[in-house]
Amino acid sequence: MSTSEAKAPMSDVAMIELLHVKKSFGAVSVLKDISLRVPRGGVVALIGPSGSGKSTLLRCLNLLTIPESGVIRVGQSTMDFTNGHKLPRDKELAAFRARTGMVFQNFNLFPHMSAMQNVMEGPVTVLKVRPDEARKTALALLDKVGLKDKADVAPDKLSGGQKQRVAIARALAMKPEVMLFDEATSALDPELVGEVLAVVRQLAAEGMTMVLVTHEMAFAREVADTVVFMRDGVVVEDGPARQVIDTPREAATRAFLSHFHSGRLPAAAASA
Amino acid sequence: MHYEWSFGFLLQYSKLIGVGTAYTIGFTIITAITGFIVGCIVAIASLSNMRLISSPLVMLVEIFRCTPVLVQLVWIYYALPVLIGVELSPAVAAFISLSLYGGAFYSEIIRGGIVSIDPGQWDAGRALGMRRFDLMRRIVMPQALKRMIPPLVNQAVLQLKNTSLLSVLAVPDLLYQGQLITSATYRPLETYTMIAVIYFIILFPMTRVARVLEARLAH
Ligand SMILES: Nc1ncnc2c1ncn2[C@@H]1O[C@H](COP(=O)(O)OP(=O)(O)OP(=O)(O)O)[C@@H](O)[C@H]1O
Ligand SMILES: [Mg+2]
Numbered sequence: 001m002s003t004s005e006a007k008a009p010m011s012d013v014a015m016i017e018l019l020h021v022k023k024s025f026g027a028v029s030v031l032k033d034i035s036l037r038v039p040r041g042g043v044v045a046l047i048g049p050s051g052s053g054k055s056t057l058l059r060c061l062n063l064l065t066i067p068e069s070g071v072i073r074v075g076q077s078t079m080d081f082t083n084g085h086k087l088p089r090d091k092e093l094a095a096f097r098a099r100t101g102m103v104f105q106n107f108n109l110f111p112h113m114s115a116m117q118n119v120m121e122g123p124v125t126v127l128k129v130r131p132d133e134a135r136k137t138a139l140a141l142l143d144k145v146g147l148k149d150k151a152d153v154a155p156d157k158l159s160g161g162q163k164q165r166v167a168i169a170r171a172l173a174m175k176p177e178v179m180l181f182d183e184a185t186s187a188l189d190p191e192l193v194g195e196v197l198a199v200v201r202q203l204a205a206e207g208m209t210m211v212l213v214t215h216e217m218a219f220a221r222e223v224a225d226t227v228v229f230m231r232d233g234v235v236v237e238d239g240p241a242r243q244v245i246d247t248p249r250e251a252a253t254r255a256f257l258s259h260f261h262s263g264r265l266p267a268a269a270a271s272a
Numbered sequence: 273m274h275y276e277w278s279f280g281f282l283l284q285y286s287k288l289i290g291v292g293t294a295y296t297i298g299f300t301i302i303t304a305i306t307g308f309i310v311g312c313i314v315a316i317a318s319l320s321n322m323r324l325i326s327s328p329l330v331m332l333v334e335i336f337r338c339t340p341v342l343v344q345l346v347w348i349y350y351a352l353p354v355l356i357g358v359e360l361s362p363a364v365a366a367f368i369s370l371s372l373y374g375g376a377f378y379s380e381i382i383r384g385g386i387v388s389i390d391p392g393q394w395d396a397g398r399a400l401g402m403r404r405f406d407l408m409r410r411i412v413m414p415q416a417l418k419r420m421i422p423p424l425v426n427q428a429v430l431q432l433k434n435t436s437l438l439s440v441l442a443v444p445d446l447l448y449q450g451q452l453i454t455s456a457t458y459r460p461l462e463t464y465t466m467i468a469v470i471y472f473i474i475l476f477p478m479t480r481v482a483r484v485l486e487a488r489l490a491h
Contacts, residue, residue, distance in 0.1 A: 091403060093398075094402060096401075097398055102399035104392060104396065104399075106392055108393060108396035110393065112414045122400035122401065122402075125400075126406070167396075170400070
């Protein structure tokens with residue numbers, strides 16, 4: 001990029017923009033004035049020690065957690081929480097969330113629905129898509145994550161890796177502008193991690209804007225453009241993925257990264 | 273002691289008994305449904321953060337949980353009309369008190385069922401952009417209902433037993449008809465034995481069903 005990137009047009013390109021976001025639970029300040037921007041098609045990896053506020057930040061991005069101050073913009077929708085602004089109503093929150101896809105550590109699939117019904121649920125209930133149409137889309141998405149043959153299977157009959165891929169398909173069914181992943185592979189047996197990462201890698205290649213909270217450093221280094229290192233509710237360091245992970249500037253980042261082997265990822269099990 | 277048991281005379285009262293059984297079952301079904309609706313409203317209100325609505329409802333529930341049905345029944349029939357200035361028929365008074373009494377207990381069952389659902393399910397539904405009502409209808413309630421069914425059936429069993437109190441207000445339920453038959457025939461032993469048997473025939477299968485559901489849904 002040239003030097004002109006600092007000029008105004010950049011903000012038109014940013015898909016996600018956070019300004020001075022703060023959040024505390026009771027007396028504990030969990031996010032202390034966080035600002036962040038993710039360009040359209042950008043992939044940001046959010047790393048940091050346990051309790052540093054990564055999940056809270058991610059949940060603020062789709063307002064599962066309501067920040068107490070700051071501004072959050074995703075695509076065209078802006079939510080302003082600076083003083084004097086009314087808290088958004090249920091309807092506004094729902095509309096905002098419908099544009100972002102979220103994938104959870106514990107999958108959170110709907111256990112009373114088949115894989116297919118899980119994927120159809122958002123489009124049918126929220127977007128009022130006709131069921132036959134939603135079914136077609138759902139099948140295509142299950143195919144995309146390599147689970148076309150599991151369409152009618154209940155979640156409890158799926159492996160962790162399969163559950164997470166259904167969860168990704170479920171989020172994609174809403175045609176989100178951005179995808180948020182909160183430790184999507186942390187609950188998985190090591191041999192199942194690859195199949196999920198392969199799907200994420202493919203989404204990145206397709207130009208999906210993503211924010212990934214992850215402990216997979218090799219994966220972050222490979223897939224993310226930007227790595228953001230958080231500690232105690234502040235962004236300690238951010239920058240190009242390779243630079244932050246290979247040659248961190250801050251001592252805190254170095255200390256955190258020293259806990260991880262710097263080994264590369266094993267070739268992902270190609271299942272997508 | 274010697275007593276000549278003879279149930280034959282009851283046959284001529286079969287119509288009365290039929291009406292009584294219908295009242296008992298009818299009142300149970302109707303007040304189970306209205307009680308469930310009351311319970312849902314109270315449960316959802318008490319789970320919401322709307323103090324203004326939930327506090328009085330929770331208070332009401334406590335009143336109905338902590339006083340006997342018989343007292344409520346009599347109070348609603350005799351005292352409530354004085355307060356609101358509207359005469360209530362015995363059936364309406366019975367309907368109101370059994371609905372509210374049932375609702376008080378259903379609301380606790382429903383609340384318990386709802387809070388037992390993993391918060392991750394709420395997150396997942398919200399993340400899809402679901403609004404409150406859809407979240408309840410599509411995600412939380414279908415899962416919670418499964419867990420609520422056994423205690424709800426148990427409560428319905430109690431509800432049916434409570435209908436026997438309607439006789440106090442001369443609502444012609446099973447017990448009331450028994451009293452009528454007794455006063456006409458002076459044969460309380462056979463009459464009340466039969467009444468007990470009818471209650472048992474209705475309730476025993478219900479408790480079995482509750483047991484089976486409990487076992488099936490336990491895992
Ligand atoms: N709903 C909540 N109520 C109270 N405290 C909370 C809540 N959610 C998070 N916290 C607290 O906020 C802090 C940050 O939590 P958060 O889950 O964002 O951290 P994290 O970086 O995602 O950690 P981990 O790597 O363990 O997932 C923690 O101290 C946590 O205990
Ligand atoms: Mg977390």
